[in-house]
Amino acid sequence: MIALLRRDLAIATRAGGGFGLGLAFFLVVVVLVPFGVGPETSVLTRIAPGVLWIGALLACLLSLDRMFALDYEDGSLDLLATAPIPLEGVVAVKALAHWLTTGLPLTLMAPLLAVLLNLPPQGFVWLVVSLALGTPALSVIGAFGAALTVGLRRGGLLLSLLVLPLYVPTLIFGAEAARRGAEGMEAGTPLALLTGISLGCAALMPFAAAAALRVNLR
Amino acid sequence: MQQDRGALKSRGMASLWEYANPKRFMQVSAVLLPWMAGLSALCLVVGLVWGFFFTPDDFRQGSTVKIIYLHVPSALMAINAWLMMLVTSLIWLIRRHHVSALAARAAAPVGLVMTVIALATGAIWGQPMWGTWWAWDPRLTSFLILGLFYLGYIALWEAVENADTAADLTSVLCLVGSVFAVLSRYAVLFWNQGLHQGASLSLDKEENVADVFYHPLLVSIAGFVLLFVALVLLRTRTEIRQRRLQALLNRERMA
Numbered sequence: 001m002i003a004l005l006r007r008d009l010a011i012a013t014r015a016g017g018g019f020g021l022g023l024a025f026f027l028v029v030v031v032l033v034p035f036g037v038g039p040e041t042s043v044l045t046r047i048a049p050g051v052l053w054i055g056a057l058l059a060c061l062l063s064l065d066r067m068f069a070l071d072y073e074d075g076s077l078d079l080l081a082t083a084p085i086p087l088e089g090v091v092a093v094k095a096l097a098h099w100l101t102t103g104l105p106l107t108l109m110a111p112l113l114a115v116l117l118n119l120p121p122q123g124f125v126w127l128v129v130s131l132a133l134g135t136p137a138l139s140v141i142g143a144f145g146a147a148l149t150v151g152l153r154r155g156g157l158l159l160s161l162l163v164l165p166l167y168v169p170t171l172i173f174g175a176e177a178a179r180r181g182a183e184g185m186e187a188g189t190p191l192a193l194l195t196g197i198s199l200g201c202a203a204l205m206p207f208a209a210a211a212a213l214r215v216n217l218r
Numbered sequence: 219m220q221q222d223r224g225a226l227k228s229r230g231m232a233s234l235w236e237y238a239n240p241k242r243f244m245q246v247s248a249v250l251l252p253w254m255a256g257l258s259a260l261c262l263v264v265g266l267v268w269g270f271f272f273t274p275d276d277f278r279q280g281s282t283v284k285i286i287y288l289h290v291p292s293a294l295m296a297i298n299a300w301l302m303m304l305v306t307s308l309i310w311l312i313r314r315h316h317v318s319a320l321a322a323r324a325a326a327p328v329g330l331v332m333t334v335i336a337l338a339t340g341a342i343w344g345q346p347m348w349g350t351w352w353a354w355d356p357r358l359t360s361f362l363i364l365g366l367f368y369l370g371y372i373a374l375w376e377a378v379e380n381a382d383t384a385a386d387l388t389s390v391l392c393l394v395g396s397v398f399a400v401l402s403r404y405a406v407l408f409w410n411q412g413l414h415q416g417a418s419l420s421l422d423k424e425e426n427v428a429d430v431f432y433h434p435l436l437v438s439i440a441g442f443v444l445l446f447v448a449l450v451l452l453r454t455r456t457e458i459r460q461r462r463l464q465a466l467l468n469r470e471r472m473a
Contacts, residue, residue, distance in 0.1 A: 033262070144394060148387050150379075158370075161370045164366070166404075169402050172409045176409060180384045190408070193405075208393070215387055
């Protein structure tokens, strides 16, 4: 499993692996927002946590369809399915690799972009913590969506239609924690619920995703 | 499968699983469908005419209260349609009865239409009463999310070519989606406080709606339930025929 993780990370970080594209997308989304809503700092300060969360979510979504598609096309997914490690484990490792190459960099980059949106200083910690706790859920739920749509020709569009409604609870709690943190309110409750969602998804979603993969590989 | 059916027969019991046989299903549903459709039309006409013309106006809401005869039943059926899809998806995953998977497929568009009716009537009522077509109220938002789940489910059915693969994938999506729909419901409650009134109907409360409105409402709900059953039967029959047609075409191509 560690070998698989190393391999996925190597593929993702290699040139043409799409690493960094998600980050660039995040940057562009955040830069576009002030053009859309106007440059008043008071408005930007108020919407900053939500915009950063939505930007991170979309950037995460962007790279999901690559999670299984490349391995499906060249046949290595079939080999992985017949390998001695359980398919659930493969899914979990691939979701972890996805998080390490998108969720984690997005989390680390968010404070830099928060400066552009004038996030109040006390909000930075909460933004990073909420993203760090919430983005794993995005990767694992996304793995399920990617597993459902792996064999389809126009899977990418369908993937976003399937996955976005599933992201609603994560987004609500994550953005709420970041917003409360930014306004200096108590943010422990949404953060705890967010962590619960992440842990629950990490525990259960690999099974659903593996079931979908088995159907698609049949 | 064969054995337990035999065992049931020997005990003289008709099993529910008998109707998993497409032929049996077609026979029984052919008899049931006209009755269901007729009863549903009767209930809807009685319930709606009674509700619209023979109940007094509410002392605060005026005649807008009468939209309840469309709004509450359609909202009820929108949720129950998803529950039915959940049950039939489980039956398909566990017992591999094709009729079950096709019934789930048949129910989805009906459920989506019910969701849209509930949202639309709610908006029409909300404009004069709340002064807005739409508010990000927990109930409204949950329904919107339910509508999105229906859309995704239908889109996945349409996208996958192999029928059995599609049935499997949509069933898994239905299970996962159900968990997340419930999760979203509570997340949304946490997120925003509501404008929507409490439940119009519940089993544990004495009275939420005055009797004059309540009785036509019950008739109208019965009409919607029967309408849903009739539509699902009709659509399932169409799906089965479509499947047979496809099988015939495939056989012709092979020959």
